[in-house]
Amino acid sequence: xxxxxxxxxxxxxxxxxxxxxxxxxxxxxxxxxxxxxxxxxxxxxxxxxxxxxxxxxxxxxxxxxxxxxxxxxxxxxxxxxxxxxxxxxxxxxxxxxxxxxxxxxxxxxxxxxxx
Amino acid sequence: xxxxxxxxxxxxxxxxxxxxxxxxxxxxxxxxxxxxxxxxxxxxxxxxxxxxxxxxxxxxxxxxxxxxxxxxxxxxxxxxxxxxxxxxxxxxxxxxxxxxxxxxxxxxxxx
Numbered sequence: 001x002x003x004x005x006x007x008x009x010x011x012x013x014x015x016x017x018x019x020x021x022x023x024x025x026x027x028x029x030x031x032x033x034x035x036x037x038x039x040x041x042x043x044x045x046x047x048x049x050x051x052x053x054x055x056x057x058x059x060x061x062x063x064x065x066x067x068x069x070x071x072x073x074x075x076x077x078x079x080x081x082x083x084x085x086x087x088x089x090x091x092x093x094x095x096x097x098x099x100x101x102x103x104x105x106x107x108x109x110x111x112x113x114x115x
Numbered sequence: 116x117x118x119x120x121x122x123x124x125x126x127x128x129x130x131x132x133x134x135x136x137x138x139x140x141x142x143x144x145x146x147x148x149x150x151x152x153x154x155x156x157x158x159x160x161x162x163x164x165x166x167x168x169x170x171x172x173x174x175x176x177x178x179x180x181x182x183x184x185x186x187x188x189x190x191x192x193x194x195x196x197x198x199x200x201x202x203x204x205x206x207x208x209x210x211x212x213x214x215x216x217x218x219x220x221x222x223x224x225x226x
Contacts, residue, residue: 002161004158006158032212034213034214042218043204043216043217043218043219044159044204044216046213046214046215049213091156093158093159094158095158095214097212102147102164102208102212103149103161103164104149104161104214105161106151106158106159106160106161107158108157108158109156109157109158111156
């Protein structure tokens with residue numbers, strides 16, 4: 001149980017375009033979803049926390065207008081990287097947590113390459 | 116300020132022996148700790164967790180020990196298998212339930 005999927009698994013785009021990444025909890029209802037970013041050989045860094053039906057809470061230093069997060073249902077959250085630039089190239093990972101549970105289950109990640 | 120630290124970036128263990136991965140933390144408000152296993156270009160896979168009210172939790176080959184006074188936790192894998200080769204992250208959460216990750220330890224199991 002506790003399966004989380006992400007789509008797409010990788011994406012290459014031109015600078016200036018927007019990219020949407022989907023995160024789905026397949027077998028449980030995720031009241032809270034998290035978005036992380038990982039640079040090569042570094043740990044996961046939390047970008048934002050989203051609760052279903054409310055606005056996301058962004059970590060310090062993360063631009064909310066650049067990284068748009070929507071958590072419209074209990075099984076789906078989306079991260080849109082707007083006007084992507086090469087420095088946004090990274091590995092983006094979502095996680096999901098059910099209500100009253102402490103364990104986060106992670107998606108497989110999305111590799112973004114901005115040319 | 117790195118609140119969760121894994122001081123060993125890498126560890127090599129003979130197959131069949133015990134692997135011990137260590138993690139230290141500084142924030143006394145952390146009350147829940149988790150270990151994740153990660154392969155390159157994949158998301159972390161949850162392994163085992165422990166609440167701060169316990170000092171040990173066991174699940175099959177995996178055991179996590181928590182020493183609150185020392186702010187230290189460890190993951191024991193026994194017996195180690197080649198498929199255990201991966202990067203292991205410890206993570207901690209506080210009342211806000213956000214996870215803070217360590218920097219990871221790359222475990223290599225030698226056949």
